[in-house]
Amino acid sequence: xxxxxxxxxxxxxxxxxxxxxxxxxxxxxxxxxxxxxxxxxxxxxxxxxxxxxxxxxxxxxxxxxxxxxxxxxxxxxxxxxxxxxxxxxxxxxxxxxxxxxxxxxxxxxxxxxxxxxxxxxxxxxxxxxxxxxxxxxxxxxxxxxxxxxxxxxxxxxxxxxxxxxxxxxxxxxxxxxxxxxxx
Amino acid sequence: xxxxxxxxxxxxxxxxxxxxxxxxxxxxxxxxxxxxxxxxxxxxxxxxxxxxxxxxxxxxxxxxxxxxxxxxxxxxxxxxxxxxxxxxxxxxxxxxxxxxxxxxxxxxxxxxxxxxxxxxxxxxxxxxxxxxxxxxxxxxxxxxxxxxxxxxxxxxxxxxxxxxxxxxxxxxxxxxxxxxxxxxxxxxxxxxxxxxxxxxxxxxx
Numbered sequence: 265x266x267x268x269x270x271x272x273x274x275x276x277x278x279x280x281x282x283x284x285x286x287x288x289x290x291x292x293x294x295x296x297x298x299x300x301x302x303x304x305x306x307x308x309x310x311x312x313x314x315x316x317x318x319x320x321x322x323x324x325x326x327x328x329x330x331x332x333x334x335x336x337x338x339x340x341x342x343x344x345x346x347x348x349x350x351x352x353x354x355x356x357x358x359x360x361x362x363x364x365x366x367x368x369x370x371x372x373x374x375x376x377x378x379x380x381x382x383x384x385x386x387x388x389x390x391x392x393x394x395x396x397x398x399x400x401x402x403x404x405x406x407x408x409x410x411x412x413x414x415x416x417x418x419x420x421x422x423x424x425x426x427x428x429x430x431x432x433x434x435x436x437x438x439x440x441x442x443x444x445x446x447x
Numbered sequence: 448x449x450x451x452x453x454x455x456x457x458x459x460x461x462x463x464x465x466x467x468x469x470x471x472x473x474x475x476x477x478x479x480x481x482x483x484x485x486x487x488x489x490x491x492x493x494x495x496x497x498x499x500x501x502x503x504x505x506x507x508x509x510x511x512x513x514x515x516x517x518x519x520x521x522x523x524x525x526x527x528x529x530x531x532x533x534x535x536x537x538x539x540x541x542x543x544x545x546x547x548x549x550x551x552x553x554x555x556x557x558x559x560x561x562x563x564x565x566x567x568x569x570x571x572x573x574x575x576x577x578x579x580x581x582x583x584x585x586x587x588x589x590x591x592x593x594x595x596x597x598x599x600x601x602x603x604x605x606x607x608x609x610x611x612x613x614x615x616x617x618x619x620x621x622x623x624x625x626x627x628x629x630x631x632x633x634x635x636x637x638x639x640x641x642x643x644x645x646x647x648x649x650x651x652x
Contacts, residue, residue, distance in 0.1 A: 265645055267636040269582065273589035274597070274632045278625065280590075281597045285605065289615045298621060305625065321586055328562040328587070329451045329554045332594070337515055339451045339554030344475060344546040346519045401523050402539045411522060429622045436626055 268314060275306050275318040276325070283334035296418065299334045303354045304385045304426035307361025308377040309433060311442045316359040323351055349396020353389035360384035365430075366443035373434055373444050378427025385426070386419050451554050453508055457501045459556035464565040467553045474549055478542050484534050487541035494545045497552060512551045516543065563587060582645065589635075600627050 283299035306315035322332065331338040342351065361377075361384030368376035390412065397408040434441045459467070478490060498506040520540045527536025557565075563584065570580045601624050608616045639645065 266639040267632065269586060269589070269645065270632040270635040270639065271629075273586045274593055274628045274635070276586075276590045277593035277597045278628055280594050281601050281624070282621070284598055285601050286616075288620065289617050296618070298618070301618075301621065305621075309625070321583075321590060324566070324583075325587060325590055328566065329557060329559060330591070331451050335515065339512075340471065340550035341512065341547045341554060344550040345516060346543065400543060401519060402535065403523070403526070407526060425618050425621075429618075429625070432622045433625055433629070436622075437629055440629060 271310060272314050272318045272321060275302075275310055275315070276322040278302055279306065279319065279322045280325070280330075280332035283332060284336070296422065297334045298422075300354070300385065300389075300419065301422045301426055301429075303358055304361055304381040304422065305429060307358040307384055308365045308381060308426055308430040309441055310362065311366060312359045312362030314442075315362040316355055319355050319358045323355070326351075346397055346400040347393070348400065350389060350393040352396070353392040356392065357384040357389040360388045365441070369443065372431070373441060374427045374431030376427075377430035378424050381423035381426040382420060385423050386416060389419075450559055451512075451551075452558055453505065453555040455501065455505050455508070457505065457556055459501075459552070460558070462556075464557050464561040465568065467557060468565060471549055471553050475546050478546050482538050482542075484537050484541070487538050487545070491541050491545045491548075494548045494552070498548075509548055509551060509555070512555070513544065513548060516547060519543070559591075585645070596631075597624075597628060600624065 279299060279302040282302040283297065285298070288296055288298055303319055306318045309315070310318060326332050326338045327340060327343060329339050333342060342348065361380045364380035364383060365373075365377050368379060371379070393412065394405065394408045397403055397411070398405065401408070403411070430441065434444060439445050478487070481487065481490075495506065498509045520543065523539050523543075524536050527533055527539070566587075567580060567584055570578070570583060574580050601620075604620050604623050604627075605616050608620055
């Protein structure tokens, strides 16, 4: 129990840290914000339940008024804004990512985590995200989808990175991914 | 850690957090019930007045907090203008500005400990369902303590990257950032076990 609390709190802090450090670059020099990558890693490493709790805890701190979202945003205002659906999507996404990572045991961990992160971090994330934009901005389904379409390639790359990072964490600390006790 | 609470002291700071939160919830629901342009304009003017009675500096602070909203307003504005329905676009933009500015006002004038107290009060009914709300308070305190520590660790790793490479830090630093945290989690768990019995932990004690 103490270990679960410590892991959940530390991963919630890591989501914040990944939003606060300067943008990182991919091999080709494209800058990426790593915050959503942190959400994916909560699911792949901690599993469905603990991963979701870490994301919930992080959002709770944002709601309490701490500027922990990328770019130093936070407070109740972000929950009244157009991107609120994506914040809800993070919670559901982390859960599904954890679930799928545990289910796809026939695949190597890196591939399973990347696939889970792509489904949870794009499909599951974008559904509430798009619904939120339709409500807050009074958009049609098509316009909401078109306006976020440009983010899909970046999120696919992040899903791939989440897979690679999860695999290297499991190599360095065998047993850390709960569904893969052997690493 | 930097909070979003305004350094300008206002009478709003002294209002009970529960009152502000309740008023905000009602006002937000009301904003979504009415879609006449004049009503939304009046609402936004009212919100501006709430900031302005404190002073121009406070209003400027509030406006700065709305900056992330501009791309969305532009998008909606252009979209509705193209559709030939500028009134509809105006309602959506005005409503969004009012709702976010009001929510920001509550955050800007509510200190963190007041906000946590309110959260615990809101969560109290869950205790009957067997949820250990004390653990939630404990976890919140842990994260607030961990963010500066983890940020420091991350900065140190980024610095050692820069010391070795002329290129900007890449995604490869993320794995070590997480490794340090995973090892810390083990030590933190031991420290908690040594000092407290979490199964009986209660935030009110």
